[in-house]
Amino acid sequence: MKSDVLIVGGGVIGCSVALRLAQAGLKVTLVERDRIGAEASRAAAGMLSPQAEASEPGAFFDLCRESKLRYRDFVAELKTFSGIDAEYRDEGTLVVALPDDKPGLDEWAAWQIAAGLPIEKLTADDLHRFEPNVTKSATGAIFLTEDHQVENRLLMDALAVAIRRLGVEVIEQSAVQSLLIEAGQVQGVQLEGQKIYSGAVIVAAGSWSGALLEPLGFHIKTIPARGQMLAVRGSAFRHVLHSSRIYLVPRSDNRILIGATVEYAGFEKAITAKSIHALLDGAIELVPAMADAEIIETWSGFRPDTPDHLPIIGQTAIANLWLATGHFRNGILLAPITASLLTQSILNGHTADALKPFSIDRFASDCD
Ligand code: FAD
Ligand code: GLY
Numbered sequence: 001m002k003s004d005v006l007i008v009g010g011g012v013i014g015c016s017v018a019l020r021l022a023q024a025g026l027k028v029t030l031v032e033r034d035r036i037g038a039e040a041s042r043a044a045a046g047m048l049s050p051q052a053e054a055s056e057p058g059a060f061f062d063l064c065r066e067s068k069l070r071y072r073d074f075v076a077e078l079k080t081f082s083g084i085d086a087e088y089r090d091e092g093t094l095v096v097a098l099p100d101d102k103p104g105l106d107e108w109a110a111w112q113i114a115a116g117l118p119i120e121k122l123t124a125d126d127l128h129r130f131e132p133n134v135t136k137s138a139t140g141a142i143f144l145t146e147d148h149q150v151e152n153r154l155l156m157d158a159l160a161v162a163i164r165r166l167g168v169e170v171i172e173q174s175a176v177q178s179l180l181i182e183a184g185q186v187q188g189v190q191l192e193g194q195k196i197y198s199g200a201v202i203v204a205a206g207s208w209s210g211a212l213l214e215p216l217g218f219h220i221k222t223i224p225a226r227g228q229m230l231a232v233r234g235s236a237f238r239h240v241l242h243s244s245r246i247y248l249v250p251r252s253d254n255r256i257l258i259g260a261t262v263e264y265a266g267f268e269k270a271i272t273a274k275s276i277h278a279l280l281d282g283a284i285e286l287v288p289a290m291a292d293a294e295i296i297e298t299w300s301g302f303r304p305d306t307p308d309h310l311p312i313i314g315q316t317a318i319a320n321l322w323l324a325t326g327h328f329r330n331g332i333l334l335a336p337i338t339a340s341l342l343t344q345s346i347l348n349g350h351t352a353d354a355l356k357p358f359s360i361d362r363f364a365s366d367c368d
Contacts, residue, residue: 001027002188002197002198002199003026003027003028003029003169003196003198003199004021004026004027004028004198004199004200005021005026005027005028005029005198005199005200005201005202005346006028006029006030006031006188006189006196006198006200006201006202007021007028007029007030007031007201007202007204008031008176008189008201008202008203008204008205008212009030009031009032009203009204009205009206009208009209009325010030010031010032010034010035010036010037010038010160010170010172011037011039011040011041011156011204011206011331012037012041012044012152012155012156012159012331012332012335013041013204013206013324013325013327013331013334013335013338013339014030014032014202014204014205014324015030015036015037015156015159015160015163016159016335016336016338016339017202017204017324017338017339017342017343018030018163018168019078019159019162019163019166019168019339020339020340020342020343021343021346022163022166022167022168023166024343024347026346027167027169028163028167028168028169029168029169029170029171029196029198030163030168030169030170030171031171031174031175031176031189031191031196032170032171032172032173032174033173033174033175033176034172034173035172035173036156036159036160036170036172037153037156037157037159037160039206039207039301039302040206040207040301040302040303040304040331041152041155041156041206041331041332042152042153042156042301043227043229043299043300043301043302044152044227044301044331044332045149045152045229045247045249045257045259045260046149046150046151046152046155046249046332047093047147047148047149047240047247047249047332047333048067048068048071048147048148048149048150048332048333049093049144049147049240049330049333050064050065050067050068050146050147050333051093051112051117051118051119051144051146051147052093052095052144052147052240052242052247053329053330054112055108056111057111057115059354059357059358060310060357060358062354063334063337063354063358064330064333064334066337066354067333067334067335067336067337067338068146068147068148068333070336070337070340071088071148071150071333071336072088072090074335074336075087075088075150075155075158076088078155078158078159078162079158081158081161081162081165081166082157082158082159082160082161082162082165083161084154084157084158084161085154085158086150086151086152086154086155086157086158087150087151087154087251087252088148088149088150089148089149089150089252090148091148091238091239091240092143092144092145092146092147092148092239092240093143093144093147093148093239093240093241093242094122094127094130094131094134094141094142094143094144094239094240094241094242095108095109095141095142095144095242095243096127096134096135096138096140096141096241096242096243096286097138097139097140097141097142098135098137098138098139098243098244098285098286099137099139101243101244102244105140105141105142106121108142109121109142118144118145118146119142119143119144119145120142120143120145121140121141121142121143122140122141122142122143123140124138124139124140126140126141127140127141130143130239131237131238131239131241133236133237133287133288133289134237134241134286134287135285135286135287135288138286147240148240149240149249150332151251151252152332155332171191171196174191174192175191175192176189176190176191176205176212177189177190177191177192178190178212178215179201179203179212179216179321180195180197181216181318181321184318184319185318185319185320186198186200186201186318186319186320186321188201189201199320200320200321200322200346201320201321201322202322202323202324202342202346203321203322203323203324203325204323204324204325205325206222206302206304206325206331207222207223207224207267207302207303207304207305208222209222209304209312209323209325209326210222210223213323216318218316218360219363220306220312220360220363221306221307222304222305222306222312222325222326223264223304223305223306223307224264224265224266224267224302224303224304224305225262225263225264225302225303225304225305225328225329226261226262226263226264226265226268226269226300226301226302226303227259227260227261227262227263227300227301227302227303228259228260228261228263228271228272228275228276228279228298228299228300229257229258229259229260229279229298229299229300229301230257230258230276230279230280230295230297230298230299231251231255231256231257231258231295231296231297231298232255232256232258232283232290232293232294232295232296233254233255233256233293233294233296234250234254234255234256234289234290234293235250235254235256236250236256236287236289236290237250237287238250241286241287243282243285243286245278245281245282245285246258246259246260246279246282246283246286247259247260248283248286248287248290255296256283256290256293258279258280258282258283259279260279261275261278261279262303262329263275267302269300269301269302270300271298271299271300276298303327303328303329303331304325304326304327304328304331305326305328306325306326306328307363308362309328310326310328310357310358311324311325311326311327311328311331311334311338311358312324312325312326312358312359312360313325313338313341313342313351313355313358313359314342314345314351314352314355314356314358314359314360315345315350315351315359316360322342322345322346323360324338324342337354341354341355342355
């Protein structure tokens with residue numbers, strides 16, 4: 001039977017949108033060429049950090065913050081549907097100042113302090129009371145009391161179970177080769193040897209979204225921004241820690257994630273000695289006790305970047321063709337708000353106001 005909406009891509013964005021559409025009573029099909037969560041959404045660090053990664057106020061910051069506010073409930077809801085706890089942790093994030101940092105943390109944090117955001121300045125003594133294993137050369141820290149984390153691999157496991165239980169038809173190991181367009185309207189997708197028809201199509205194919213859209217005349221690129229990471233065994237601290245070089249994310253299963261590079265190397269997943277060396281060096285600088293930690297895993301993934309580093313969410317000039325891609329460094333964080341606002345947009349037939357700054361229309365000559 002023809003679905004109401006077909007979603008291309010089973011990452012955190014495609015799955016979260018599928019969840020909300022199915023809850024709204026629509027018949028949803030999701031096509032994933034590998035398995036659910038195979039790409040960036042499993043590779044991520046799971047930080048829910050509107051503040052730690054923000055450099056200015058604006059529509060993007062507001063979207064990130066609103067999504068963060070929804071996260072605890074999102075994880076709890078997924079647990080009720082799936083039985084899987086995605087381990088939302090709310091210790092907060094410490095951005096640590098080291099002697100050679102430029103610019104100073106105070107300068108970086110000034111606009112957040114002026115905006116009255118949840119942020120506290122810590123002296124070195126305060127910091128070491130919180131986290132005694134942070135290097136004694138630290139000169140202080142900014143405590144972001146509302147920047148938290150989720151175990152994104154468990155999140156993807158929970159989403160995979162939840163959407164099936166809600167009746168989403170999930171087709172894995174099957175790549176969408178092209179979108180079917182007739183008379184200016186999307187009709188469905190072409191798989192190998194099979195066409196699937198649908199009332200609407202959402203492209204949520206992460207870094208590969210551009211490859212599906214460019215043949216349609218969209219002058220939009222989704223650019224893979226490789227992130228290399230590794231995990232070591234350890235539990236030397238409880239908060240997510242940032243320095244100007246790296247971040248460290250402690251997990252509940254006695255792992256510490258060390259991330260991450262941002263590299264433009266095409267779709268090349270290689271783990272390189274230089275990058276792993278730099279990550280380890282930054283980690284040991286921040287928490288010297290990590291020098292003796294056992295390395296248990298290395299990996300890389302492709303953040304879906306765009307020319308202005310902002311996501312592309314909303315409708316297109318082709319009727320019933322919608323986009324939810326380009327979430328770059330914040331796709332885990334942005335999944336709940338993207339899913340809710342895109343579902344609302346599809347039900348209403350036009351893009352929600354909060355998504356308008358993220359329209360594909362912002363790119364010149366977007367469609368021939
Ligand atoms: P993806 O997870 O890449 O999913 C896209 C899916 O589409 C893939 O599964 C792919 O197989 C499928 N697909 C592609 N083409 C086709 C096709 N033709 N047919 C069918 N299926 C197709 N974000 C945060 O919020 N917090 C973090 O701490 C964080 N840390 C990160 C650390 C690293 C190292 C990396 C790499 C990313 C990090 N991110 C983080 C960013 C986050 O991972 C991404 O923004 C997010 O996962 C993007 O989700 P997505 O669903 O758009 O893409
Ligand atoms: N948001 C963390 C990263 O993209 O590495």
